[in-house]
Amino acid sequence: MPQSRPTLFTPAFTLLFGLTFLTFFAAFQLFPTVPLRLLELGASVEESGRFMSVFTAGSAIGALLTGPLGDRVGQRRMVVVTAFLFAACVGSYGFIQHRTWIYVLALPHGVVWSGLLTATMATLGSVLPDDRRADGLTLYGLASPGGVIFGPMIGLAEFHHWGFASITWILAALFVVLAILAFSLPKDRHERERRSVFQMPERKMIRPCSVLFATALGYGALGTYTAQEALKLDFQPFLGLPTTAAFLTCMALGMVGMRIIMSRIGFGSDPVRLLPNMLWGAFLGLVLLALFPGGAIRHALSALVYGAGYSMVHTLVSTHVLEVIHPERRGAAFGATLFSFDSGIGLGSYMIGMVIGHGERAWGVVAYRAGWAVAAVAAGLALPLAYRLIRARK
Numbered sequence: 001m002p003q004s005r006p007t008l009f010t011p012a013f014t015l016l017f018g019l020t021f022l023t024f025f026a027a028f029q030l031f032p033t034v035p036l037r038l039l040e041l042g043a044s045v046e047e048s049g050r051f052m053s054v055f056t057a058g059s060a061i062g063a064l065l066t067g068p069l070g071d072r073v074g075q076r077r078m079v080v081v082t083a084f085l086f087a088a089c090v091g092s093y094g095f096i097q098h099r100t101w102i103y104v105l106a107l108p109h110g111v112v113w114s115g116l117l118t119a120t121m122a123t124l125g126s127v128l129p130d131d132r133r134a135d136g137l138t139l140y141g142l143a144s145p146g147g148v149i150f151g152p153m154i155g156l157a158e159f160h161h162w163g164f165a166s167i168t169w170i171l172a173a174l175f176v177v178l179a180i181l182a183f184s185l186p187k188d189r190h191e192r193e194r195r196s197v198f199q200m201p202e203r204k205m206i207r208p209c210s211v212l213f214a215t216a217l218g219y220g221a222l223g224t225y226t227a228q229e230a231l232k233l234d235f236q237p238f239l240g241l242p243t244t245a246a247f248l249t250c251m252a253l254g255m256v257g258m259r260i261i262m263s264r265i266g267f268g269s270d271p272v273r274l275l276p277n278m279l280w281g282a283f284l285g286l287v288l289l290a291l292f293p294g295g296a297i298r299h300a301l302s303a304l305v306y307g308a309g310y311s312m313v314h315t316l317v318s319t320h321v322l323e324v325i326h327p328e329r330r331g332a333a334f335g336a337t338l339f340s341f342d343s344g345i346g347l348g349s350y351m352i353g354m355v356i357g358h359g360e361r362a363w364g365v366v367a368y369r370a371g372w373a374v375a376a377v378a379a380g381l382a383l384p385l386a387y388r389l390i391r392a393r394k
Contacts, residue, residue, distance in 0.1 A: 012127045012185055013136065016120055017143045019083070019178055023116060024147025026090060026171045029155025034093070034102065037164040041099040051106050053346070058110020060342035066115030067335015070122055071328055076185045078119035078331070083179035085112045091172030094165035114338055122330040123185060125322045137315040138263050145255045145311070148248075204324050205333055207389040208317045209340035211382050215279065215313055216344025218286055218379030221352035221371060223248065226289075226299060229368040235296040247289075247299040254307025262312060272323075275316040276386045281309020283383065286376035290369050313382075314341075320389070348378055 034051045035043075070078035089109040096102055128136035158167045226247035235243040267274065285306025292298045317337065325333040352371045359367030 010127065013124075013140070015181060015185060016124050016127065017140055019079070019182065020117075020120055020140070020143035021147045022174060022178060023086070023113075023120075024144045025151045025154075026086075026147075026175070027113070028148050028151030029158070029167055029171065030090070030093070033155050033159045033164055033167060036159060037093075038099050038102060040164075041097070041102075043099050050103060054103050054106040055110040055113070056342050056346050058107040059114040060110075060339050060346065062111030063114040063118060063335040063338035063342070065335070066111065066331075067118040067122075067338070068332040070115065070119045070331030070335075075119045075123045075126075075331060076182065076187060078115060079123060079185060080179050080182045082112050082116040082119060083175050083182055086116055087172040087175035087179065090168050090175065092168075094168035094172075114335065114342075118331055118334040118338055121318065121334040125330050126186060126327060128322075135263060135267070137318050138259050138267075138312070141311065141315050142256060142259055145252045149252045202325070202329070202333070205321070205336045207385065207392060208320055209336050210385045211275070211279075211313070211389060212317055212337055213340040213344040214382035214385055215282065215310070215379060216341045217348035217351070217381070218282070218375040219310065220345040220348030220350075221356075221375060222251070225352065225356055225368060225371060226303075229365065230296070230299065232365045232368070233295045235299075238296065243296040243299070246296050247303040250300045250303035251307035251310075254304040255311035257304075258308040258311045259315075272316050272320045273390055275313065275320075276383060276390065278309045278312040278316065279379070279382050279386050282306050282313065283309070283376060283379045285309060286372055286379050290372035290376055348375070351378075 031052065038051065066078070066082075086109075089105060089112055092105055093102065096105070124136070124140060155167060158170075227244050230244045230246065235246065237243060238246075285302045285304075285308075288302035288305060289298065292302060318334075321333050321337065322330070352374055355374050356367045356371040359370045363370070
């Protein structure tokens, strides 16, 4: 009789999946609506984009602190506390009547976001069976794109029907409930290593963090500038549906599709060896975005390819981290990965935005293709880093 494989859908896994889905669902209701609220409060179009800059800075810097802090105080406690704090931050936006205070709140909100994500990932490492980590991370990875698919659509609808404050208070109440449910997660160990709140990442984290940083350089500008290019090229509706967000929608579909495929065919005995193949897919998607002719079809095709490859990068890097890092240091490790990825997003968005902004004055809308070419080159930097990571594991 073949030995049955351990189940993945335990109550703890299901709770973590739901928590992550709702975290991204909430965040991607705020990301498109906070700038609209800032415009209502008198901000310029350029100024309204500063919310994401401050929020991402808080997340990147905070990850280096909240990750080790979770190792010190316990990951379940960290999930509970940060979920309550997330509720407080989100709910506070609804009371603000001057835009300066939104920027002020964005920084600690980003720190709380980093703490919630790193603690959730560290807790997941203790929930998944050791021999099914890649399978579990693949299923778990459906949570964040699911939130991204539905969050903006629902958030914008709520904004226009009920106003910004209603969004924030509904989300705050939801996270209070989640914080209470988080008490049912596995208890923290009573005996933990004593360490300082700030802990430098271990040397073995350099390679996985470098891969994520390089990957994020190409990813950083996609959310902002693909929609802008679609508006400049006047993408026509398809079957009555708007195609302005064709890239983001198809990217999410590519991510979900690849995760479903990999959950069916499996990863084999050494899942991390597939990392370069996935990075090739992400690189090819950006090349198609830069060079393929057309408009909406180009966005849809390149996004499907990019999303399919990009979707598994975090899963495979996280699998590697769970293999090489001691369980009591996983918070610090995932803090380092979040810092690397968010730093790459910020730098890549700034770099590609400069190329598009300056190029548009000289070349017109062709400048967007130049930006995508830079994004492809940046994403290509992750390939040699991934091959080095694979060789170092042998």
